[in-house]
Amino acid sequence: MTVRTRFAPSPTGYLHIGGVRTALFNWLFARKHGGQFILRIDDTDQQRNVEAALEPILRGFRWLGLHWDEGAEVGGPHGPYYQSAKLPRYQEAVAQLLAAGCAYWDYATPEEFKAEMEAAEREKRPKIYSRRWMAESPAERARFEAEGRVASVRLKMPREGVCRFFDQVRGEMAVEWANEQDIVIQRSDGSVTYNLANVVDDFDMKITHVIRAEEHLSNTPRQIFMIESLGYPRPHYAHVPFVAEPGSKNKLSKRKIGQYLKNPDFKKVYEHGQAIAERLGLTISPETFNPVLVEFYEQVGFVPDAIVNYLLLLGWSWDGSTEFFTREEMIDKFSLERVNKAAASLDVKKLWAFEEHYFAGLDLNEKVRRVMPFLHRAGLSASEDLVRQVVAEAAHRLIVAGDIFNFDDFFLPDDAIRLEPKAKQKHLDAARDVLPRLRQLLASTEPFEAVRLKSQVEALARELGVKPGALSQTLRVAVTGKDVGFDAYAGLAILGRERCLRRFDRVVVL
């Protein structure tokens, strides 16, 4: 039997990082067993603009390299893969459940049902519907309808016995049927609810392994009841823990960004990304651009493999010490047995560390390829050759592609260089006497290369009885306006004599 797994996002307009982690486990499991990974869309018919809301999700998966074998846009033999296109099929399943006596027409009004639930809560009883407005015969239905009531369809759950199932992460599970509510499977408007659609889709798409987040654990018994009532084969289950908030065990939520921003680590990464987004001219708000959403990482210029590798280790480990896995290695080593049971908090600082490692591992051409679009989008024109030199010298100072903006002084016109007041005070004002000598050095050093510049500065330093570092800092400020950056001599050499002198003369009034 071929392994088939699925991920079923709802078109919400963004790709949640916790969802990606669950999807990744599904993807890995399918790949490992030579099976298929299906991307099915849980859209409801009342949603508008499904296409627009789906686009960021599909783009995110493609960007991360988590390709699906069947589903949205790619199609496949078990479609449709959009829930909104399957209403007749679902209603057929509802009819089957009704006919089998496993579901019933219910005529309770929402208020009546709610009153029962509130009473149960008050009396500290399990919230189980009394079936007071249940109708199983045409006569009963007619009677309720004469009162002007409209029916929904509820599952007629067993009231005794135990539901047992095996969970590949949690082991043997057992739940009393008597604690299971008669949930609505078909609304009074004829549309169908999640649990029913889910069961039918998994059957239609021949899903063999249901790997989903822990919050679905409580849906499992009622889904098993439907599966059995409909005569479907039962899939294997694995409930993986959800991804928790930074520094807490609450489920990560896109709505609580304001709260996460109070976490210093989270804030730091967010602000880093924000600065890059501003240079790109993106209009951003924390609601749509933040480290909970995959889009954030794409915009800022992360390496997709870094995110995937980090997510892999969030709730799974191989031997406790191996940190880095290629795609092939993760496919080879992944197993549900080694998935942890407890929720794991999102730690963007650690994700950042993975990014550092992955970006550093890119070869020079690859780094340049990733950095060029950022420069262009920010309106900075630069030859590939210049970019290559800067990227090479910047080395590990580039962690995400957007960090190239830290070295924008190489790509700005010479008259656009701004002198930072603090740097001026510290390195120019305090060194007025040596400025003419430094200018002369720039004008005369031949060839104009880093090693030569270095030895010339060192010679001058000896002559003046100062440290070479002091002179090189002064040169750096005089030419770039800033007192931070990579090796000053390399920077001068990259700019070339002409540009250095032009800048020097603009910045320094002798």
Add this chain to the structure above:
RNA sequence: GGCCCCGUCGUCUAGAGGCCUAGGACACGGCCCUUUCAAGGCCGCGACACGGGUUCGAAUCCCGUCGGGGUCACCA
């Protein structure tokens, strides 16, 4: 509140009775290097929730307590 799940350093985790004086990684602190910013090297800080058992021996098994979380929709 009912039902269910979970509980090792701040965080992610290793650990399936003796290899544990509890290992690795991120973060953090210090030192070295460097008159920039980093990176790198070295050192350090730091956890088995608690209480009972079982056992020669428990982070590992059992019971209880406490703590945290999920879920109880005509959302998905």
